[in-house]
Amino acid sequence: MRWNLKEAASKSLVRRTEITYKASINDVLQLQYMLEKVEGYGYKNIGFILDRGYFSEANIHYMDHHGYGFVIMVKGMNDLVSELVLKHKGSFEQNRANSIRSYKVNGMTVKMQLFPSDEKDRYFHIYYNDRKHAAERENVERKIDRIVEFLEKNRGKKIPKSPNIEKYFKLEIYNEGKEDERLLAS
Template sequence: IMAKGMSSFISDLILENKGTFENKRSCDMNAYGVYGKTVQKTLFEGDEKKRYIHIYHSISKDADERESFENALRERITLLMSHQNETVEFGSAYEKYFYLHYDKDGVFLYSEEKTTVTEREISLCGYFVIITSERMTAKEALHLYKGRDVSEKLFASDKSFFGNKSMRSHTNEGVEGRIFTQFIALIIRNKIYTALQEENEKLEKKQNYMTVPAAIRELEKIEMTRQTDNIYRLDHAVTAKQKVILKAFGLDANSIKYFASELSKELKKSE
């Protein structure tokens, strides 16, 4: 499971480990742009099994979350000032960050920022946590979570990817079959994504064609054509880009030549 840094049950653990890994190169998660470390601890009292809690910090996430929080804080301060000397009540979102002072008649006078609360939340910006029951490194946990996250987002948006906006089916069995097929397709898609990501990390320079859509477009260029002797052969040699992509799946140019040869034999038999 994933928890954001400001979640109350995990924030104390983050603050305990704050400053112990954010600048250490050994804690760099490489392609993900974050730093992380793993600690082992029980989540709650009575939990007999210790969990592996992977703590991460992102510089870009830190900046975005801090800017968003401070903008929201300024907006609240402006609103509070605009209601001075009025009979008005504010919700818990204001009471969390401000001491609100009223006179005996319930007229709002002024506010004081709870600096210990706001400073604590600012110090938690950019942090998030992944919790696992199985032993693994922070990098392995993040890699697994990113892969799952991609599948969930894809399945949530399958209306556009697989035409799920309109099922075009008159029976429940047809709808269930289509959704099941789409889910299997997402599993395969995620496997392709994982293989490409792992191979891309090994390269000296990250390549923009190592994404699923780009890789599929590149591999679709591998074609067979029937030549003058009525035998199907590869239209052209496997390119350098295609070789890099194929390597992610444990294949190479010779594999393509072999598959093409076998397919050519089958096509000849069918004639």
């Protein structure tokens, strides 16, 4: 494991320590080692921004037990938060009261436990970016257009199975698995 320790002073002359790891840390012992190292420098009242590798119940409880604050940033369909996102989907995205104009997103905050074993509630900030959604939708449409073009060019020919194609299309294959197998329609 390789890590880099940088120290910097902010405008208020508060000392900050930033530890950047080259790879994700998903092991409780590695997290404990890092936190002991930071404690060894004498830092008090510190918080952490956690990356993917820290998303374990044991790590979160360890940080709670030692009084460390933290922020976790996850994509909406990460297993950790997908149920929460789906539960609130459609309840705030188009509501002006949830608009955060300076960032051009909509958002809401939900207070609940992350894990069933949590001893306290946590705050979850859920954001929706209409522009990002439109761009992602356009990418999907372009991908489908390319697949349609490929299927049209290969109608009547044998084509290899592809989960990328089967995600969007149910293919009709003549004599599937036989020597004269070919694409009929999509």
